[in-house]
Amino acid sequence: MHNAAFAALGLDWAYVPLPVPPERVGEAVRGLAALGFAGANITVPHKQAVIPFLDELTPIARAVGAVNTLVVRPDGSLLGDNTDGAGFMADLWAHGVRVCGSMGVSEYKPSALPHSHTPTRALVLGAGGAARAVVYALAEAGARVAVANRTQDRAQALCQALGAALEATAETQSAQRDSECLSDLRVSAVRPSSRLSAHPFPDALPELAAEAELIVNTTSLGLHEGDPLPWDAALPFRPGQVVYDLIYNRPTALLALARSQGATAIDGLGMLAHQGARAFELWTGVAAPAEVMLEAIREP
Numbered sequence: 001m002h003n004a005a006f007a008a009l010g011l012d013w014a015y016v017p018l019p020v021p022p023e024r025v026g027e028a029v030r031g032l033a034a035l036g037f038a039g040a041n042i043t044v045p046h047k048q049a050v051i052p053f054l055d056e057l058t059p060i061a062r063a064v065g066a067v068n069t070l071v072v073r074p075d076g077s078l079l080g081d082n083t084d085g086a087g088f089m090a091d092l093w094a095h096g097v098r099v100c101g102s103m104g105v106s107e108y109k110p111s112a113l114p115h116s117h118t119p120t121r122a123l124v125l126g127a128g129g130a131a132r133a134v135v136y137a138l139a140e141a142g143a144r145v146a147v148a149n150r151t152q153d154r155a156q157a158l159c160q161a162l163g164a165a166l167e168a169t170a171e172t173q174s175a176q177r178d179s180e181c182l183s184d185l186r187v188s189a190v191r192p193s194s195r196l197s198a199h200p201f202p203d204a205l206p207e208l209a210a211e212a213e214l215i216v217n218t219t220s221l222g223l224h225e226g227d228p229l230p231w232d233a234a235l236p237f238r239p240g241q242v243v244y245d246l247i248y249n250r251p252t253a254l255l256a257l258a259r260s261q262g263a264t265a266i267d268g269l270g271m272l273a274h275q276g277a278r279a280f281e282l283w284t285g286v287a288a289p290a291e292v293m294l295e296a297i298r299e300p
């Protein structure tokens with residue numbers, strides 16, 4: 001998708017895959033500046049391991065505890081960022097779902113888009129790496145977020161860590177929030193750390209499902225044919241509810257069920273494209289052609 005974007009904008013850049021063994025990740029990223037790279041994406045299994053070799057992290061990367069994008073700055077120093085949360089919010093926005101204060105989406109001309117959903121209560125299924133980015137983005141934007149995970153301790157640890165990080169950055173973030181959101185008392189009255197709550201999955205679903213306006217599957221259930229639903233099929237979805245599944249490699253049973261019951265169903269392909277678009281902009285300083293990138297991954 002990056003090479004498609006470079007071609008569309010006539011940029012003489014190239015994006016190349018570079019497999020790196022775990023024990024050489026430090027050497028690899030330290031060599032980027034000398035080799036003339038503007039940046040890199042970091043993927044499994046290096047997203048945490050790369051951190052000690054970087055000069056600075058963005059507040060989001062620090063809070064999430066994982067880096068998926070590196071920027072090589074003009075002096076050769078390395079900045080680590082995490083664009084998954086921004087990609088998720090941008091894709092929600094592109095689908096007409098507006099969570100107040102959505103970070104990282106100003107580039108996507110939000111005023112030009114109609115917004116049919118404005119959820120303030122979200123239910124996130126899962127508490128792994130992707131969940132951390134999604135939960136941080138939603139809570140930072142002002143939503144109340146219930147996190148339900150099979151291993152409840154992990155959900156609790158996530159809420160504690162992200163709550164503390166959100167409190168630390170609350171003042172900066174509230175300064176960036178737009179006036180429409182500031183006037184939304186449902187959002188602004190709640191302290192960031194109080195917006196997060198941890199629950200057992202699947203036992204807490206009946207209690208949480210009814211009030212959730214946005215339900216996000218960040219578990220890996222659905223990646224493979226025959227996986228169980230990350231949901232209780234006895235709990236109905238409803239029109240007006242938005243169900244987002246981060247899985248993008250195949251149509252999931254969760255989204256099929258949600259759609260059949262009148263909810264808005266969104267898959268993770270747009271998040272993938274938008275997190276890439278965000279990285280593209282960090283490297284090039286040029287607005288990313290997000291639609292071109294989305295098309296490139298839709299039909300590789």
Ligand SMILES: NC(=O)c1ccc[n+]([C@@H]2O[C@H](COP(=O)([O-])OP(=O)(O)OC[C@H]3O[C@@H](n4cnc5c(N)ncnc54)[C@H](OP(=O)(O)O)[C@@H]3O)[C@@H](O)[C@H]2O)c1
Binds near residue numbers: 246275
């Ligand atoms: N669209 C995008 O751009 C994008 C970006 C990032 C990730 N993703 C997708 O997001 C998904 C999660 O990625 P990740 O990096 O967060 O993975 P991860 O860190 O391994 O987390 C996996 C999560 O799934 C839960 N889980 C796994 N098997 C389960 C089961 N049988 N029953 C209930 N819960 C189960 C885990 O619960 P426990 O804590 O109890 O183990 C954990 O919460 C993957 O499908 C990935 O492809 C998409």
